Amino acid sequence: MDARRRNFIRNHCTVKRNIGELTIYEINTKVVYRDKDNKIQVVSIGPANEVPIKAVLLLGETGAGKTHAINTMINYLLHVRFEDDFRFQLKDYVSSDNLRQIDSQTEYITAYIISRHLGVPFDCNYALIDSPGFGDTRENHERATIERLTHFLTTDYGIDYLDCVGLVAKSNQNRISNHQLQMLKEFTSVLGSDIGVITQLLATHASDGLPLVLDVVKNAKVQFQNWYAFDNWPLYISKDDNVHQEGYLEYRWRKMQEEQGRFFKDLQNVHQISLKRTRELLQEKQSFEKTKSTLMNNIKMSVVLKNKIVYLNKNLKKSTELVNNLEEVSWVKCTIxxxxxxxxxxxxxxxxxxxxxxxxxxxxxxxxxxxxxxxxxxxxxxxxxxxxxxxxxxxxxxxxxxxxxxxxxxxxxxxxxxxxxxxxxxxxxxxxxxxxxxxxxxxxxxxxxxxxxxxxTEYVWRIKIDPSKIDTYFLVLEESSQLKKQITDNEKTLKDLQEKRNILAEDFMKHIEKINELGTEQTNPDLIISEIILGERENFQHVELLKEFNKKLSDDYTAGKRE
Structure with missing residues (x-):
């Protein structure tokens, strides 16, 4: 063992267990960020530095072997050889002791930052990001996973670029469920870019030959650039337990390391996705969703006010008719x-x-x-x-x-x-x-x-109201006055809501233009309004106001092009 690895073990590791002649060292990490509310953490291994980070995010269903794959990567990056009598494993910060065995043990999204000062290949820092598995059986777990991934990608945790999205799948997997594809689609939409250019298929439990899952993923039309056979089996296998198969074990180890080497070499030449841009895009999308929500609240309030004004006018008409009925003009003569x-x-x-x-x-x-x-x-x-x-x-x-x-x-x-x-x-x-x-x-x-x-000698005196009805008359007059005031106030509020919708139309177009600038897919305002109308098709008053709003968008867009 060379001096660098001895110092690393002495300063950063704890003996976890022994497997035959192998000593398994658990790497002690330093917490850089820990967000308990969103279950996200970033931990570092080795001294910090300003060298750029190559970031790898692993995705896959529960049990596909993401955590084991990361441990294999760590041993490769720290130059562990087949003949060494030790192996490394990452400290598990994220397991939950009270989860059932069939449930995913990875609750947190955890980014492991490996420092270049540890002598890693290609002299750069690496970020290996482990995530909860898709296909978890617990209610709402997958939705929470997507939300956590979204939060991770849209929050500054010190990782500004993503170099690889590794789709981890068992090599013998013969199908991908529609549910898994939908979850993958939702995640990839978060990035707002064509992540197919940095997506790689990592087939675990693979040995010789083409993995079955390769055709499955292709047939599912999941975009990826390359595939790698991640045979992680030899990592923690003791030679003492396989004396008669040591040559075969060494062969599997060599194949494993070769594939790791190919993966990290290819990683140096990929086109990175900027998470800064992703954050800006996601923030813009979130602001856009708030604008849409504000628009619908405005429309609902406007419809309520319109209906209320109609109701008040009906009551005012009745009140006016009653006043007219009470006003019975008569003439009285009195002697002067x-x-x-x-x-x-x-x-x-x-x-x-x-x-x-x-x-x-x-x-x-x-x-x-x-x-x-x-x-x-x-x-x-x-x-x-x-x-x-x-x-x-x-x-x-x-x-x-x-x-x-x-x-x-x-x-x-x-x-x-x-x-x-x-x-x-x-x-x-x-x-x-x-x-x-x-x-x-x-x-x-x-x-x-x-x-x-x-x-x-007789004064003709005109009277308007029968004295016996005067109390009723004044009550009805007061009611009419109140109704007129309510109508005026509601009409003013309705006008204010219309003016706010005009402002919302401007915000609406600004958000769409920014989203189109930052993303790869173009957002069409007509399609968005059409989708909203489809959801509101049972309420014709909402639909009418949405159509008016869409016309305002179209007029503003046309006016903008003329300018």
């Missing part, structure tokens, strides 16, 4: 105080000129003020509990429809009318009567000449 007269339009059937003063009625005006005002005040307070009878009555009569209703609620009956008439006598008295003028009236909307008006 002596000494005054009014001008009632014969055509309009209403009072246009109020309280024209008869001669010599000043005293009557003063007398009516006290009595009538008092009566109106008492009546108003008694009926509605509101102060200001005269003012309320006048507002009710002269301040329009709402004022009429308020006036009715303040004081109805004789006191109101008396107070109204007397109060108006003081405040509205007109000394210059134009009864015989040909002038157009223009009062209260009247467009007839004054000569068409009748001088009368």
């Amino acid at each position: 105080p002596r000494g005054y007269h009014v001008h009632n339009c014969d055509i309009c059937q209403k009072t246009c000129r109020e309280m024209c003063e008869n001669p010599k009625n000043i005293a009557a005006a003063f007398a009516g003020t006290g009595a009538g005002v008092g009566t109106a005040t008492v009546a108003g307070l008694a009926s509605a509990g509101i102060a200001g009878g005269v003012g309320g009555a006048e507002v009710g009569a002269l301040g329009g429809p709402v004022g009429a209703i308020i006036g009715l609620s303040i004081g109805a009956g004789i006191g109101l009318i008396s107070g109204l008439s007397t109060g108006l006598a003081i405040r509205k008295a007109t000394k210059n009567c134009l009864a015989h003028s040909r002038e157009v009236c223009h009062k209260n909307g009247c467009r007839h000449e004054l000569k068409d008006h009748v001088v009368d």
